[in-house]
Amino acid sequence: MREVAVVGVGLTKFGERWDTSFRNLFVEAGAKAVEDAGMSGDQIDEMFVGNMSGGRFVLQEHIGALIADHAGLTKNHIPATRVEAACASGGLAFRQAYTTVASGMQDIVIAGGVEKMTDVGGSETTDALAGAADREWEGLAGATFPGLYAMIATDYMNRYGLTREQLAMVSVKNHRNGVHNPIAQYRKEITVEDVMRSTLVADPLRLLDCSPVTDGAAAVILCPMEMARKFTDTPVKVLASSQASDTISLHDRRDFSTLDASVAAGRRAFKQASLTPKDIDLVEVHDCFTIAELCAIEDLGFCVKGEAGKLTEDGQTAIGGSIPVNTSGGLKSCGHPVGATGIKQVCEIVSQLRGEAVGRQVDAEIGMTHNVGGTGATVVCNILGV
Amino acid sequence: MSVPRYWRKQQNRYNLKGNYCETCGRYFFPPRVLCPDCRRDGKIVDYEFSGNGTVRTFSIIRTASDDYDLQTPYAIAIIELEEGTCMTAQVICEPDEISIGMPVKRVFRKIFSEGDSGVIVYGTKFVPA
Numbered sequence: 001m002r003e004v005a006v007v008g009v010g011l012t013k014f015g016e017r018w019d020t021s022f023r024n025l026f027v028e029a030g031a032k033a034v035e036d037a038g039m040s041g042d043q044i045d046e047m048f049v050g051n052m053s054g055g056r057f058v059l060q061e062h063i064g065a066l067i068a069d070h071a072g073l074t075k076n077h078i079p080a081t082r083v084e085a086a087c088a089s090g091g092l093a094f095r096q097a098y099t100t101v102a103s104g105m106q107d108i109v110i111a112g113g114v115e116k117m118t119d120v121g122g123s124e125t126t127d128a129l130a131g132a133a134d135r136e137w138e139g140l141a142g143a144t145f146p147g148l149y150a151m152i153a154t155d156y157m158n159r160y161g162l163t164r165e166q167l168a169m170v171s172v173k174n175h176r177n178g179v180h181n182p183i184a185q186y187r188k189e190i191t192v193e194d195v196m197r198s199t200l201v202a203d204p205l206r207l208l209d210c211s212p213v214t215d216g217a218a219a220v221i222l223c224p225m226e227m228a229r230k231f232t233d234t235p236v237k238v239l240a241s242s243q244a245s246d247t248i249s250l251h252d253r254r255d256f257s258t259l260d261a262s263v264a265a266g267r268r269a270f271k272q273a274s275l276t277p278k279d280i281d282l283v284e285v286h287d288c289f290t291i292a293e294l295c296a297i298e299d300l301g302f303c304v305k306g307e308a309g310k311l312t313e314d315g316q317t318a319i320g321g322s323i324p325v326n327t328s329g330g331l332k333s334c335g336h337p338v339g340a341t342g343i344k345q346v347c348e349i350v351s352q353l354r355g356e357a358v359g360r361q362v363d364a365e366i367g368m369t370h371n372v373g374g375t376g377a378t379v380v381c382n383i384l385g386v
Numbered sequence: 387m388s389v390p391r392y393w394r395k396q397q398n399r400y401n402l403k404g405n406y407c408e409t410c411g412r413y414f415f416p417p418r419v420l421c422p423d424c425r426r427d428g429k430i431v432d433y434e435f436s437g438n439g440t441v442r443t444f445s446i447i448r449t450a451s452d453d454y455d456l457q458t459p460y461a462i463a464i465i466e467l468e469e470g471t472c473m474t475a476q477v478i479c480e481p482d483e484i485s486i487g488m489p490v491k492r493v494f495r496k497i498f499s500e501g502d503s504g505v506i507v508y509g510t511k512f513v514p515a
Contacts, residue, residue: 123451123452123455124451124452126449126450126451127451127452127453130451134416136395136416137416137473137474138474140497140507140509141462141473141474141475141476141497141509142447142450142454142457142460142462142476142497142498143447143462143474144447144449144450144451146449147445147447147462150445151443151444151445151462151463151464152443153445154443154444154445154486155442155443155486158443158486199448199449200446200448201448201449202445202446202447202448202449202462203445203446203448203481204445205445249416249474250464250474251464251472251473251474252472256442256443256464
């Protein structure tokens with residue numbers, strides 16, 4: 001296995017992007033990544049695109065070829081593959097690119113993610129996202145995707161005494177971080193009272209506990225570490241990339257409040273990097289709902305089960321705390337274009353490690369990402385360092 | 387979804403017919419064709435569940451997709467059946483009536499209909515026991 005580096009990152013503005021299309025979003029992010037790496041598109045050997053549901057959101061499949069075409073990469077006929085694991089599609093694209101470079105199969109690989117979610121109405125979006133869980137035995141029973149995470153929250157609050165206010169503090173903290181992220185969908189601070197007053201979506205989760213519907217794209221360029229300095233003075237090394245699976249249905253899990261795939265992917269990543277949670281300076285976790293951030297912090301080993309609410313309340317997950325979580329604003333404030341999120345997380349860690357995260361900069365040498373598909377049926381973790 | 391997709395699961399949805407593995411004794415609802423523990427060493431046998439269970443966790447759905455919109459607010463729960471397996475289903479009760487540990491029993495109900503002239507899908511919901 002070769003050592004692999006990230007040498008370029010590119011992001012679009014996240015939000016309701018009525019002005020641009022699915023394909024153009026990706027091209028914008030990809031072109032920025034190529035420019036950031038100071039290379040030519042002709043040097044790219046292969047591409048992986050994370051996308052959850054082009055078929056539902058823009059009625060488009062065959063996304064690998066579509067993106068390669070509009071990015072000007074079909075003139076060299078490079079292999080272009082769409083990968084999908086619901087909300088972990090981006091993370092999966094990164095890991096595919098990582099293994100492709102690490103194995104020696106290819107040298108320069110672009111990994112991206114894209115989702116265009118606002119071209120359909122809210123009800124159809126809800127229905128499409130329900131496909132991230134078991135359509136037949138969860139969705140058909142009437143369980144919405146927020147409803148499944150709400151059932152995790154009900155179980156968690158009952159067992160560990162988490163308060164409704166502590167849950168709200170996750171959202172408040174992520175919005176505070178998002179203010180300083182130029183690509184964030186909501187650059188606006190909110191209060192605990194705002195969260196508590198927002199509409200109930202699925203008890204106990206309210207609107208401001210939920211990540212929004214977002215258009216956006218993100219891309220990164222990977223190459224062997226030994227080539228990295230040809231493209232950048234600040235290569236970021238991939239110390240680990242791991243993936244784990246679990247049952248598609250929440251009802252089949254051993255423990256509703258623990259994502260065993262997060263535990264497994266986290267352990268694998270720490271083992272590959274020969275690190276422990278104490279070595280991590282900041283982490284981007286998958287806060288599709290506030291409860292998900294708390295589960296992630298615990299499942300990755302940053303605190304024991306049941307303590308993440310207290311950790312958040314004490315400010316330890318804020319910038320300046322012992323383990324800053326979601327400096328990008330997370331899925332909540334930065335936005336959650338599902339296929340792009342896993343790549344956006346890597347972009348945020350790279351910005352932080354390069355010292356380019358203006359306004360939200362953390363003193364960091366090692367950062368981690370945690371990207372979840374569905375209610376925890378797929379988890380991808382990456383550890384990056386300088 | 388297409389009619390065959392509902393039709394082929396009618397027995398499972400209407401009568402809570404699942405199965406269990408004779409090799410390890412584990413029950414499955416929804417049914418599985420392969421025991422995830424025993425895999426090819428398992429022996430899958432049909433089984434109709436009693437339909438008695440308890441609420442393990444729940445939520446009240448306030449925002450749903452179009453097919454379920456007229457039913458909101460409704461309670462959704464993970465029910466642990468007395469045979470030890472868990473399933474997701476609606477519980478027919480007032481939103482403030484449901485609680486963790488509440489005993490429930492199965493009932494045959496309409497789940498939703500596909501618009502004014504589409505298929506009516508029936509299945510199993512639960513009521514307080």
